[in-house]
Amino acid sequence: MAKLKRIMLVEDSQHDIELIMAALAANNFVNEVFVARDGAEALDFLYGRGQFAQQPNGDLAAVLLDLKLPKIDGLEVLEQIKADPALKFAPVLMLTSSREEQDLIRSHDLGVDAYVVKPVSFYDLVGAIKQIELFRDSINELPDSVS
DSSP, rough: OOOOEEEEEEEOHHHHHHHHHHHHHTTOSSSSSESSHHEEEEEEHHOOOOGGGGGGGOOEEEEOOSSOOOOHHHHHHHHHHHHOTTTTSSSSEEEEEEEHHHHHHHHHHHHEEEEEOOOHHHHHHHHHHHHHIIIIIOOOOOOHHHH
């Protein structure tokens, strides 16, 4: 049996991390989840730098990326992922509280796969995660070389 790909959650709010992890569990996600608490840590993990130099990052099932992050913001992380030939096909889902039009436009300009405004209630978050799963499993098509 093939090993499940990892999900990377890039989020600085402990409260939001706990809610997202609970929503993933409620939707029966069994993928390992790596949590990066800022954009710099996310990029270090993706590129095997610093504390992650000896740790293989493996294939990513998805990146759940907050927009407003310390050190390096989510838009810059997104830009670097989508500009890298080795990472550009990894599904990146912006999971943010920002409803600002310029954030939405810039995210799509940079190649985000989905832009999801964090729901206020846990029940709504579970539903949003379910929709992400349906998108990933049913709708999203990737070239054969990356699936």
